[in-house]
Amino acid sequence: MGKIFRYECRRLLWNKFFIGLAVVLLLYGALVLHAVTILGVSHTAPFSPWSFGDYLSRMLPLLWIGMLFFLTFYTSPKARRAAVLMDTTPMPPKQYAWVRCAAALTGGVLLSLLCMGEAAVFYGRMFHWYGWGSLLLPALTVLLPALVFALGSGWLLGRLRTWLVYVWMAVPFLLAALPLPEVLSLWNGRFFTAYPLTLGTLDPAFALPAGAAAAQVVLLAVGAALLAAGGSRRKAMR
């Protein structure tokens, strides 16, 4: 399985598409960092967990799209035609599906690390600030549930209809336009600009209200469940 995983990773990550996506992501990241994050959000420092969370929220639509693009490698008509051959190989289909999901998730994680690395370089270069540990929690809070959900839901939708994956790419933009309640405000990034102002102190430490934390846990769980459902329904989907 390790060999297949490495092969799938290479197929997804060692191509012009991934490089192009990474370049676009880095350029957009630089734009956000230099135009928005540098000012800091809600009176906090540009390198506060709140400003960093706001930066990641702004990057999330591109990461979401990138993750779904990885899935199109497996759900495109060409891939479906090749699946006929793949199915003849002596390999448990469920495991093969998990390997592919893992490769796609690896791609998403790599893109996320690129974004975070870019921010780290930005903070170091601009402010000589290297306390990256404090940024881990907002990163996990924003990225992990969203990317797992993107993978699970995208995987399922792609197996139903290829074009549904492309439609699904628009979801973050739709969420950004919707007036979501506070518990769901992590989904459109407003949490990082609105919540610190309600805490009543200057430069507050990162904190997550119970409602928002629960919403993220639910998102993560639903993503994982969809992933499991998608993996186990392989034959029926063909």
Next chain:
Amino acid sequence: MKTMRLFPLELRRLLQSRLTWLMMALTVLSPVLGLVLYKPATSTTMLSMYLANPAIAGGTAGAILFGLLTIFELDRACRSRVDILTDAVVSPLTTALTRLLALLAATVLTVGLTMLVWLPISAGLIGAVFTGANYVLAYLLFLGLALPLGVLAAAAAYQFTRRADLSIVLFIAFCALSLTVWAADWQLCWLNPCVWALSDDFSNLRVFRSVAWMRFTWLLALAGVWTISYLCIRQYGKGVFGSLARSVRRLYRPVIALALLACSGTAYAAQPFLDHSNPDLTVMSFYEIPYAEGVTFVHRTAQVFPDTDAGTVTGRASYQFRNTSGQEQSISFGINPGYAISNVKANGADIPFTVSDYQEYNEALLEVTIPAEEEVELTMEYSGFPQESMPTMQGGKELSDEYLCLENSALSPRVMNVMPGEAGYPAEIEITLPENMLAIPFGSSEAEVVAEHEDGTRTWRYEHNGAGGILYAGDYIREDIEAGGMTIEFYYGRKHQAVMEAAQAVDAVKEVVDYCTEHYGSLSFGTGETLKLIQSRVAGGGYATTGASLLDEADFTAANLGNTEKGGGAGEVMIHELVHQWWGLGNMFDTSDPTSPWSAEGLTVYTTYRIVKELYGEDYAREHYVDQWQKAVDDYYLNFYVRNPEYLEMLPEQVQLAISNSLSQVRQYNEMPLKIYKAEQLVGGEEAMDQILHGLFNRELNPMYPYLTYQEFLSACALTEEDLNLG
């Protein structure tokens, strides 16, 4: 002929490629960059923001995209290793020419599509001041002509190197040059024309002509370079020099290339738009010319004939001097460097004259020797294209049937070294203009129509006293407003009528003039009876003289009138801009110190608040002004960089500047009005504050430093800086 036969085939093949359509689609989308990312036109007129910036950004992105497409297409046969076969069927020279024509045809198609897509968007964004002529010219010149330049440059790079990677690097470097080191040189920035502003209310022909000239120069140059690269196309298995030697056997080919390059060089050197004024603005040698001994000024007349189609001026000027020295005297005049002088006569006889190559402050020096006679009548003729001095702020010498502004030596040669006579420098100016234009002398003089001509022009005459003089003319609407005990002649562009009416401009003028005159005093540059308020074409600021004051159109755009920082609505922003006649022009302020909130804006915003309070009541004024200032100031004091300035100092200088500027805007527009509001309470209320401001407005000026300072304000209030702390 073979090229023409192959062209439709090549074009069809090109249009069947998905990459071509991708590049076309990206080019069509690329003007959006000018709305959000790349904004070279810094003015805030609607046409600058929503037409110039998208068109320039689209042209820049489109030229780069089409350059890359060109390299990709030219390299296709080589990349597929079928070049040997295709070269055997069709000459590589024919192929190159056919491909170039097909790519150019694709650029034409793309420009057409882009213009169609952006027409409704631009019209919607720009609003009432949108015109089809501006739209078409902007998109054709700023965007349309950039694409063939990109294609020519990229094709030449490929034909020289015959390597895709190398030609991409060369092409990108050439683009980067234009976007960086050449960006401020209006003739060299081939990709991104030097356009800082487009006028909403008046024509933009001067800017369009300048960009067209730059594009034309580069089209010739790149066509020449492409032709040379065409000669280097590898054939018969030879290298670059062998192929060149083979290609030049047909003599007309190198002759065409050299002719194109020579024409481009000539166009570059002979540009008619910009002068060669000394860039060192501290040098004022023309003011050091000694006065001609024993010569005094008696009278002058000028007949000026602007050609509004060609943008040129012809004129006749006549000067009467009294020369009591008994000797010949050299008289110096300042003339616009774009003008040619002819037919200089003294008392009817031809006399010699010289025009200096040295230029200063948009003037060249004309020297004439007058005879040793007591009464001398000097006449001369002048004509040409008025030139300007600032390459990055072109448009000041706009001359069309919608607008013109002829200042000093651009109106008629300006006497520089003759003492005034008993009556000063009396002058009588006549100017012949299209019938839709109003002539507005910038001063207390009034122009009147003295003749109407059959060709649809009218001759205006006015009298003036001064060696120079400024004349505005344009398609203006004039509204006479009785306010502040005088008649305000308010002139604004006809195209701006809808915006001005929506902003209730006439009411605003009346309210502001009445209020400010009553509370602070009359404007020092009013004549006591009349004051002209003239909306000028976008110029980067206003100025005033006795009897007239200028309002920059950029202050009255629909976007600016919607700026909530200046007022609660369009009418209130209009009030704000007009109050600047008192706090800004009537009382000048030194260049803002970035560490201090003191500027003309503080008193202007405060006065706007007071007027609004009088008009709409205390509750409205408190909600829309005092509460807004307080909120902005609270945010300002909590700002991370305000609390931790050491982090601001760590940032690169440009970033520091951008952040400081945005913070200083808050201080000028919110903190200072709030401080003045606090001062008002400390000195005993509005009436007391009005008396203080009246005193400051009418104080005796120090001619060496005529600016109103914060310290003067504090002293007048008998307060200290600490008293006004808001923290």
